[in-house]
Amino acid sequence: MRIQYKLFPGGRSKAVTFSFDDGRSQDRLLVSKMNQYGLKGSFHLNSGLLGREGYIEAEEVKTLYRGHEVSAHTVDHPFLEISPPDQVAHEILEDRRALEGLVGYPVRGMSYPFGTYDDKVVSMLPALGIEYARTVNSHGQFDMPSDPLRWHPTCHHKQMVERTQAFIAHGDWFNRMSLLYIWGHSYEFDHDDNWELIDQVGELLMDNDTIWYATNAEIIAYKNALERLQFSVDRRLVYNPSALDVWISADEESIQVSAGQLLNLSKD
Template sequence: MNIRYDRFPGGKTKALTLSFDDGRTQDRRLVEKLNTYGLKSTFHLNSGKLGHDNYITAEELAGLFAGHEVSAHTVTHPFLEQTPSDRIVMELMEDRAALEALVGYPVRGMSYPFGTWSDRVVQLLPAVGIEYARTVASHGTFRLPSNYLLWDPTCHHKQMVDKAAEFNALQSRYPRLALFYVWGHSYEFDNDNNWDLVDRFGEQIGGRDDIWYATNAEIVEYMRALERLRFSVSGAIVHNPSAVSVWISAGGDAFEIAGGATLQL
């Protein structure tokens, strides 16, 4: 039996995801640009700040982020490691409930306000329905996280153009999965007067047939489906108990395994 490798949808080995925090009004311009280049992002929002000065409104939220993902960022943006546990639960559950009522789907992820956390905070997250949480500890590589509750990104958006060239240079048959994760804040493009970064990035990396463009939640759902695959002792028989299709490669060929299907390699 040839060595088996996990693959992203379509048999691809590369994926790109982005996320931006806070829900500021500059998200409107950012979403328009991302849509132009076919890029997908997750937007981590503070429900308690919707409609405040320089923040998007609750009424526009669902339409603005259609095709992207809305995720939690707490109600009031506190330092969670300094917050009592019962208040952390309230911050996240109330944020989830408010956002879910606006977008019409379960909110299962978050990013840490101020990028700070503690072991106590992380341990609370599964109990409040959080499946992934992004940090701000950029590592500069394209590795997948070992713990989605401490999901370190590749880089801040200020470095994304330079990293795009490196990512594009990876061969499409790269044996390991490569994930490019960019994070930032849309208001920083105004502050730094560098909106051209988004266009330069989109022109480099958008519309490529060797990249899977996905939200944070789509990455997590897909990787968990891969982890749930069941193999025979020989490795030649594989069953996919999940509802979503997944892809693997063996012997140089890529195979799609539909949800609920069993494949003989």
């Protein structure tokens, strides 16, 4: 039996996620617009900057980002690759601790301050409880991350209309999961006077039942659950040990494997 991991929840082959940094005051308008269009994203916050001029208040974090993901961005936004290891650990762990206290759930992802990192920093992340880390190295493609700790996005939001149009036109030619990953900073919409971009993309993406709208963490959790599936030698039996339902392609048929389920894929 031929098994392929090429489906998102509901048997969809496409997913969209957004990622915005710093927790600036313009996040209030951005989140409102995203909610209007049914979009989901991850907001990477510097806990040490909350409440400063131009930033959101700590007290509004839980309510403002409800339905989205709050993720780490370090306490004070330093260049991690030129910081001593104990400072790197402090910046990430204390940011996680502060944000978790605000939102009430584990914070397991981050984006790199200034988009900079090195192998030393990346190697530390699993021990600091980080499962994914977003870079600023846009590749323009619709690929799932091969290395979640060096997760390269599709594009910055300045290019998101063009890439969203291409994503929608993108069929299943490559017979695999397609992910549109857009990143940026909400204050840039003000600086560039181009808030219409999020409206244009929202209109393109809203109410499309062929697309899974997800946070960064949800994408990684689903990817991990897929990769934890256990198969018999002939691949006719599959066990899902995770707490998430997943979808697989079995001989080109979309199959749901529910959380905790042992499923016989044989049609005999």
